[in-house]
Amino acid sequence: MTSTPARAVTGWRRFDTLGVRLFVLMWVVLVAAHAAAHWIAVPPPPPGHAEPPAKPLEPFPSLPPGPLWQKNGPPAAHGAPRSLPPWQSIWVDYGVRLLVIALGAALCARWLAAPMRRLAGAAGALSQGLRPGQAPPALDERHGSREVRTTAQVFNQMAERLQAQFDARGLQMAAVSHDLRTPLTRLRIRLESLDAPIAAAAIADIREMNALIDSSLAVLHEQREAAPPAIVDLVALAQAAVDDFAEQGHDVALATVAPLRARAHPVALRRIVDNLLGNALRHGRQVRLSIGPDAGGVVLQVDDDGPGIAPEQIEAALQPWVRLGPGDSAGQGLGLAIARDLAERDGGRLALANRAEGGLRASLWLPAA
Missing domain, CATH: 1.10.287 (Helix Hairpins)
Incomplete structure (x- = not known):
């Protein structure tokens, strides 16, 4: 998969930067605030009075502006609107400018943050995992400021390279397995x-x-x-895995539970259960499985009677190519890492914890069907 080439930018779009946009926005907001304050400061004349001649806006008068309706003029005639006291005029002027600038700032922030929201959405979709043979999430490289377009190009190139590496890894695994x-x-x-x-x-x-x-x-x-993930009878799948290991002479048993269904890919789920059972038998002699509902999903627990894992090494045990002790000499430290990766691809979670009575417990949470 080839990356998208950078597009040449010509014309006025060369000057479409965040700095230029901020300058224009600040200027527009300042002019709007001044116009709103002047509109309130010069109301229409009362009934029966001649309309005063129009005059241009004052070029950003200094604060405070003085009386709101009659600034530096003669006393109001009978029936004319009276001036506000100076302190009220100051607060009205400040309040109008504050409201206009706050509204403009909110709209500007929403506009300028839109590219960041799109980038966060695409990054979130990418973090959920790549899919073989599918195009990764992409951002629009044609719209937005120059910085936004550059960021979109870099993100798209990164996503395409990750997808290419992911596809190559899957192809290599398939080729090795086939050969x-x-x-x-x-x-x-x-x-x-x-x-x-x-x-x-x-x-x-x-x-x-x-x-x-x-x-x-x-x-x-x-x-x-x-x-998409299918509805799987988790109890039947776990019982089949337990029977296969028991036929090989291992002490493995499944606790009697009511039928429970989970949403997952059946082949991947069977691989997860086999890896958990194999890891438990590598460190212990007796393995017990239990299945039950948990927090909107279904949890499968695999308990062994082995030595357990030091608390500071539990997270490392889920990483690939990690072998914590002599009991791992027969493997390469990939079983738990593969199980966690497959579980997360189906929206599940895999966690390890030491049991109070000794041994290790592997808990697999899956969304309920």
């Missing part, structure tokens, strides 16, 4: 020709590797299609 099938197939065929228990165990490991490859490719395909 592993050929040597694994050859290895399985050779092992099947051997009649030994160790060959059967090796074949089982190869089949498990093939299942992991299928899962990775399915997750990538699910993200590539950009299909």
Whole structure:
């Protein structure tokens, strides 16, 4: 994906900067404030009196302006409007100017802040996560001041580069997963020709590797299609994962709960649960799952009886390529990081906490269906 080239700016738009806009706005507001104050200071004549000749606006008279209606004139005739006392005239003048300038400042601030609001919206959409094969959020590069147009160009180039890197990463993962099938197939065929228990165990490991490859490719395909999250029977999915691990001889159980449904991508959710169970079994011998409603969603908790994690290292445990102890020597520190990334893409959250009775608890929150 190529970045959008910068467009040449010609004509009067070269001078369309925030500095020029602020100058024009301040001038307009000042003139409007003076005109409003003069309009109040020179009211129409009373009935029966000749209309005084029109006179131009005074060029920004100094404050205080004196009596509001009869400034520096003879005493008012019978029936003519009387002058306000000087102190009232001062407060009226200040009040009118304050209201006009405040209104102008509010309108100007809203106008000048509009590009920042658009930038914040696009940045928020970008922070929600990129989608494979989809165009990232973009800003209009044709409108606004020169600074706004430059900011839009830089943001669009950044978003396009991030999208290109994201697509390249997904393609590389898919290519590696696909290319592993050929040597694994050859290895399985050779092992099947051997009649030994160790060959059967090796074949089982190869089949498990093939299942992991299928899962990775399915997750990538699910993200590539950009299909909306589906309604998933969370209890049935968790029970299937528990049964698979129990068949391998692990002490894993799911607490009996009522059926609960969540909104997520099914393949990605199964990958999350498998990663959480695998991480728990790597550090403990007994793993228990529980599912229940929580704050407008559904929470799945995975408890183990392992040593737990030091409080200052809990956040680091969710980062990729982090192994906290000898128990992680068989992995690369990616299981929890992948689980959290997949959960956040479905609007969920993954958190870790030490249990009071010992061990670690992984809590997966998902939006309810």
